Amino acid sequence: MANTFSKIIKRIPIPFCGVVLSIASLATLLNEIAIWAHYLLGCIAFIFFAAILAKIVLFPKSIMEELENPLSSAVVGTFPMMLFSFVPHFEHIQHYLGFVLWGVALMLYLVIMIRFTIKFAIKTPIDEITPAYFIVYIPILLAANTSPLFNMQAVGRGLFWLCLALTFILLVLVSIRFIHNKPLPQAQLPLLCIYAAPASMCTTAYLSCFDNHSTALLVVLYLLAIVLFIGGLVIMLLCLRLPFFPTFSAMTFPFVICSTASFKIAQFLSEGFLSAIVNMYATVQLVVALGIVFFVFARFLVFIFRPEN
Secondary structure (H helix, E strand, O other), X not given: OHHHHHHHHHOOOOOHHHHHHHHHHHHHHHHHOOHHHHHHHXXXXXXXXXXXXXXXXXXXXXXXXXXXXXXXXXXXOHXXXXXXXXXXXXXXXXXXXXHHHHHHHHHHHHHHHHHHHHHOHHHOOHHHOOOOHHHHHXXXXXXXXXXXXXXXXXXHHHHHHHHHHHHHHHHHHHHHHHHXXXXXXXXXXXXXXXXXXXXXXXXXXXXXXXXXXXXXXHHHHHHHHHHHHHHHHHHHHHHOOOOOOHHHHHHOHHHHHHHHHHHHHHHHHOOOHHHHHHHHHHHHHHHHHHHHHHHHHHHHHHHHHOOOX
């Protein structure tokens, strides 16, 4: 039994953090829509969060080996993202416990960002940058999203302006690869769905951390979020034809954060026809997010629990 458990834990790939992150984020999103789903998804996310922690404790050498690969080293950013997604759940239980988790996730993200920059980013030619770079530099915005829980909006505002600049820089740099006609390998194609996330993450962080909002900036961010969501949706539908790769995890969180951003915009608009339209759009995005998250989650479970060949 112990041997079987060990084999299952060892098979959990780093990108699975992205799926657990998405389930935990859906739990938060559904808190005011369906409380039973909030608790159910929170429990599922926590169980697999514990499984990932078990892998880190039991197989540290395996983790370190994966970190020597540039792609895996970038994707490991989903681990502190996952920690950020649990902050509201832990904060609800015990305020200071949530704050400690928030601080640990922030510090860990900075370490991962600095390590990746020194070890890989500065040595990578511009036309070989992949969409995985978004995972390294942009999702620290999740610290901004949760900063109001601890009256840390000043930190969140600083992170917003930093990541807003990085978002536009990376959109240009990552796109240069395709302008030079350098296609991604098949296993990396799902990473293109990450394009859908940055503008929506900036939108949610802006609404969370600022009291006085610029309508012009919000319009630009949200229109960009809509365009990138549609592009990500097309890419996701095309990627569903591919054989399973752990990079499928990249098709989950971007659609969750797009829905989150839309619900926040609808709440910001408060009431009226436009608010109703955005709310309906957000609901459609939520359905898309639920569908793709549980499709990818099921594929990962098959991958993790399938018998060895």
